[in-house]
Amino acid sequence: MAKKQEAEKELKAKEAELDAVTPIAEKETIESEADSISIEEIKSQLATPSEDFDWDADDKKFGNYTDSDREKLEKLYDGTFSSITKGEIITGTVVNVNSKDVVLNVGFKSDGLVSVSEFRDTPDLKVGDTVEVFVESQEDANGQLVLSRKRAKTQQSWERINSALDNDEIITGFVKSRTKGGLIVDIMGVEAFLPGSQIDIKPIRDYDIYVGKTMEFKVVKINHEFKNVVVSHKVLIEDDLENQKTEIVARLEKGQVLEGTVKNITDFGV
Structure with missing residues (x-):
């Protein structure tokens, strides 16, 4: 009933305001094609609540949700966001960069954080850039995603x-x-071991001459338990020599005269 009394009080206040301006309004007329509207007509158009209006209806239902209703609403809310699983790699858009973190929007209900130290190789990183990251945790103590570019x-x-x-x-x-x-x-970013015997087809005495060089390799062994990788450059040289040998032999014909260089002389031939 308190709401009804407040509404009646407000209505009376508005009528009082109109009554106060009636002497002035009645002296003035609005020159137009239509007839002027009197103050009494304006009063008659003011909304008047019906006598049987339930003023407490709002209070009866506001926030009155069952556990089932609340669960449904939460599922609907969560359904508007991307499904993210710990341990997967996802793509995010940079929305902020500060001295401590890079903030990414990944379509989840909370933004993700990546330590700014993981972007030392990209000093020109800016808002709007896309980055692939690894999901370390769905929520930290502050309810935010914990992401890692390094692990990705x-x-x-x-x-x-x-x-x-x-x-x-x-x-x-x-x-x-x-x-x-x-x-x-x-x-x-993964360290691999190149044995000295797998550097070249000929013995190598000075390994230091290869330090700082970018080379091609083939992976010859992986120990998944200890995360060890063994590579070889020698096999590439052997493959190349074998291909050259095949090409040369394919061009040879019986009776063909060729030039050659003597590499060694032995008891059984040159």
């Missing part, structure tokens, strides 16, 4: 390395340093 790159590198081994593909790597028995090669 590492996982993609391993997928590429495994594919190279399975399909006998050539990959490119950077020789980082010398180690006992060979060299350490960086392949898309």
Whole structure:
């Protein structure tokens, strides 16, 4: 009933305002094609609530949801966002960059955070750029996604390395340093071992001459348990020599005269 009394009070206040301006309004006429509207007509058009209006109806139903209703609403709300699973790689759009984090919109109910230190190789990163990231956690203590660009790159590198081994593909790597028995090669962020015996078809005495070079390799072994990768440059040289040999033999004909260089003389021939 309190709401009804407030409404009647407000209505009376409006009528009082109109009555106060009646002496002035009645002296003035509005010159137009239509007849002027009197103050009494305006009053008659004011909405008047019916006597049987239930003023407490709003309070009876507002926020009165059952657990089932609330669960349905939450499912509808969650359904408007992308489904994201911990451990997958997703693409996000940069919406903010600060001194600590890069904020990404990935279509989830909360934005994701990536440490700005993971973007040292992209100093020109800006709002609107797209980035592939690894989902580390769906929610941290602040309810935000925890993402990692470094882990996304590492996982993609391993997928590429495994594919190279399975399909006998050539990959490119950077020789980082010398180690006992060979060299350490960086392949898309993953360290691989290049044995000294797999550098060339001829023995190599000085490994240091290869440090700092970018070379092509084939993956010859992967230990998934210890995340070890062994590569070879020698097999590429052997494959190339074998291809050259096949081409030369294919061009040889009986009776053909060719020039050659003596490489060695032995008891059984030249």
